[in-house]
Structures are given as C-alpha cells and as structure tokens.
Amino acid sequence: MRSVIGLLVVAAIVLLSYKLYFSRLETGSGATGGPTQTIDIVGVKGDLLSIAQAERVYQVQHGSYASLDDLVSSGALSMRKDGRDGYTYSVDTTADSFRVVAQCPSAKFAGCSNYAVDQTMEVQQEP
DSSP states (O other): OHHHHHHHHHHHHHHHHHHHHHHHHHHOOTTTTSHHHHHHHHHHHHHHHHHHHHHHHHHHHHSSOOOHHHHHHHTSOOOOOSEETTEEEEEEEOSSOEEEEEEOOTTTSTTOOEEEEETTOOOEEEO
C-alpha cells in the first residue's frame, strides 16, 4: 500500500511540474514578452522596409511619394493589410520625403515601442 501511495505522490509532483513548466512557456518570460512578440517586431520592421521600398519605387515612377492606399492600388506595394498583430501602419509624405510609422498596440503589449522608417531606409525605434 505504501508503494502505491508513494507512486501517486511522485506522479502528482511530475504532473504539477509539467503543467507549471508549460504554463510559463505560454505566457512568455523576460522583458520582451516572449518569443511571439519578438517575431512580431521582426515582421513589423520587415513590413516597414517593404513600404519604404515601395515609396522609392513609386517616387521614381510618379515623381512624388504616396499614401499607403495609393501604393497598394498602384501595384508598388503588394501588402494587403495596414498592420500586423495589432501594430498599425501609417505614411506621412511631403514633396521630398516620406515617413512610415508602425504604431504600437500598447493595450496588447505594455511597454512596446513604435517604429519608423524614412527615405534613409533605417528603421528606428520611436520614443
């Protein structure tokens, strides 16, 4: 009888440890919120560079920079969405420059950052 009770206690400890370990993986650890948020940021930066490259192409073809909708409708940009995982993209243009901003979903990820790129093609974190 003792061996059965001992075996049940060991099994319970193993199951609780297993559950605790995997619940930590799902919620993520560290300041960045885990691997999912890191992947999202990499995707956002890639999207910003794609939009900036489309702005360059559009400027060469039309002599001016364009809004996000104009980039898509002209075929310069094949992206069909205006954001990624809560981030939203916007484009501000002047006669000789553009600025693409990825607005952070602060309600979804506390402490997340905005990112921006301009005609220098350098993605920078916004304050």
